Amino acid sequence: MKIRSLLLAASLLFPTLGAQAADVEKPDLTIGVGGKPLLYYLPLTLAERLGYFKDAGLTVEINDFGGGAKSLQALVGGSVDAVTGAYEHTIRMQQKKQDIRAVIDLGRYPGIVLAVRKSEADKIKSVADLKGKNIGVTAPGSSTHILVQYAFAKAGLKSDDASFIGVGGGASAVAAMQKGEIDAISHLDPVISKLEDMGLINVMIDTRTTEGTEKLFGGMNPAAVLYLKEDFIAANPKTVQALTNVFYRTLKWLEKATPEEVAAVVPQDYWLGDKDLYIKAFNASRQSYSTDGNIDEASMKSALNLLTTTDPKFDGASIDLSKTFDGSFLAKAKAQ
Template sequence: MKVKMLIAAAVAMLLLGGGASQAAPEKSKLTLGVGGKPLLYYLPLTIAERKGYFKEEGLDVTINDFGGGSKSLQALIGGSVDAVTGAYEHTIRMQQKGQDIRAVIELGRFPGIVLAVKKSHEGKVKTAADLKGMKIGVTAPGSSTNFFVDFLIAKAGGDPKASSYIGVGGGASGVAAMEKGEIDAISHLDPVISKLQADKAVFILADSRTEAGTKAIFGGSNPAAVLYLKEEFIQQNPQTVQALVNAFYKALKWIDKAKPQDVVATVPESYYLGDRALYEQAVQNSLETYSRTGIIPESGMKSAYNMLAQFDEALAKANIDLKKTFDDRFVKKVSK
């Protein structure tokens, strides 16, 4: 009788787990890097943390928030963090540099990045190429926000190297940099962009917060935030990676059904930039960007590569195997 009860309990746990890893994580205490945690680009991370999904998967995750995506990537390469929520493009650029970094779940299917220009330049700046000689704010040089504007400038026939890039961080500092006149344009994300729009400090030149906007810019989908790790870590700690993917998958499913008010009630008040109603609107503007499946489609991988190749001649000449940038085994397992 006891045996039957134990079996029934085990089956119930598996059903409730919804595909969660059956074995305990090899490494339960982890350090995860991110470049601008309050940004809506990284909302799935905050949801996984606040909803307790990491703990449900047997993980004790410490989150280190850096000034931008390039800095969290450096931390991964240097070994001070185990995993990163960052831009998919980094997996491509690192392969070019001989570093085997792989995404294991897609968090954002559209970048959600916006190129906005100081209001006083309206009429003068009509395309990204007109930013020549100007100061452009990005979360951090070498980050996805930097890549985005580099691509737009090159696409418009300009030279990305003819502009200056200023790291403004991932939160209120970006708003301050524009409103203090320290930059002429900004490539950034919500809620920063929505705040600048509300303050009538900028006009929008390119907007990838929606499917239509992303297609207009890239010609198709373009993966954004992902969870990526060193291939060596993935091979040595498959159950840990599975647990991480399970937690993020739960976050994506929660976001898919959430209303803006649900998100506002879940994140820390410090994310609001002092305006709860504005943050709620920013959430509404961004809900379309999040991945529905966690899977990066092949077309998305090619789109990301083509974006980088547009302005990076060395990468364009490199032999890049896109299949090695995304390991889909873990997300496929949890979605069964």
């Protein structure tokens, strides 16, 4: 199906959103992201490519940073208005007296995979065997890094028992494994599926699925969300509502789309040179996407536990989880 046909079908499904959303306080926006081609951030690319921002009266510039930690820094520094990034950042920043809140969940599972170089698989059979190794992550401090630290804590290792190397979000991550620069990698699709297809890795932990997520965390664990500063939300409620509408509309499209339709919408360079492989990667990650945009209390607590486990100095008792997610905009998006 061509993109034009996809857009027509989407407009029939949500015929009124564009007409009502032009009345916003800040129509020109900048959104930060840490590795846009990754399937972790697929809803952002779909919203952009399907024209949903334009339909909502928004002109959006997307700044792609090397990892989620860098996009968070950009939000705190004021160079972007919003971020599609890991939910855990809203918790971490609350302890730093930064009021940052998610307004819609995009990924209900992290979708992160920890894998080891196949040539090292006979030596690295468990997480504990990663001690002293070089591990590739999108960027130090990002969710791919934190997940490994959580696995380390469960295995009795310290967070600095390995060297963590930022390998970026796409072809650079594949190249790092090809060149032997890393012994293991904590990353996302399509990078993981590409490395699997090349026969370079053995998967150790897989949070793309319900089973893999529950095995690691003991329950669900929210991943990518749209988050903003609370003062921006308070000053621009119509803008935030328009953004929430866009992403909810995108989730509903994604829920029904075929893998072939998804591949047809994203830029071809996201395929990493192989459309069939991209489709395979999407199928592997499909369970990870949210279908309703909500974050329940159990999922919030799971994310908090991840942080308190990986950082013993983190004061979990001081966190008010109700201030990490504002569901009021989502409720209105669903009502429409």
